[in-house]
Amino acid sequence: MKSFQDYYPDDFAICYGCGRLNEHGLKLKSYWEDDESVCRFQPQPYHTGGHKFVYGGLIASLTDCHGAATASAEKHRREGRQFGTGMFTRFVTASLHVDFLAPVPIDGTIVLRAKVDEVKGRKSVVGMTLFVDDKACAKGNMVAIQIPDDFLDR
């Protein structure tokens, strides 16, 4: 099954967080699971913030990319369009908020679940919860803004 990011046009597929074409990056991949968008990520040992815990910047990075991907996928869904057909609608982050509820173990698999809480014009608000072994370790919230369709031509 192809992820949301597999449908990004090449010009948008170089992001360090989620670009399939960025060989140094995290290559985060997001999928629908029922009405939630979900990504799973296995941290590397060097993604530590100290001891056996994941550093906060990785959690913020996953939240940022997964949130923007979810805003895009939801926009397509609400318009009844499949990814990969017609104009691809992408989003950038206007603001990002993360509440760290509990340390994230470095050897656990991160599961990040997202839903679009609000769509207003070009703005989408995405709420997320990060789990490891079904324990909620962080909550994320982002405001994403739809990029103009002619952005690449400008």
Add this chain to the structure above:
Amino acid sequence: MKSFQDYYPDDFAICYGCGRLNEHGLKLKSYWEDDESVCRFQPQPYHTGGHKFVYGGLIASLTDCHGAATASAEKHRREGRQFGTGMFTRFVTASLHVDFLAPVPIDGTIVLRAKVDEVKGRKSVVGMTLFVDDKACAKGNMVAIQIPDDFLDR
């Protein structure tokens, strides 16, 4: 001149964002400049989020580590203690907020300036602004919590 992070005990110096002992990491370094704490960072080309702009996760990562370092340095300063003498007081992030004001050019040098806005018991609130060429591109705000001194012994 030694940075704040150069004084972190080895056990705290493995963070991907700011650990001097993490060979894969960003090795962020923070210093006092008058009453502000400042870090400078040169993104690599692969830190892109698309086109010639830095990806949001890097900005959030720098904000997270620089904010926690600033909370620690300010705590030492308010207690009249030099880094590297006596017990080292470190902080973890309880929440992180970033407002992205303008795209951050990938070839610019990031300058992140921070101040502690509030200290209340073990909690510190840190405000930050990220500049490139003197243009404010992002605002950050974090709540940092002081780690118990006996954390490593537990």
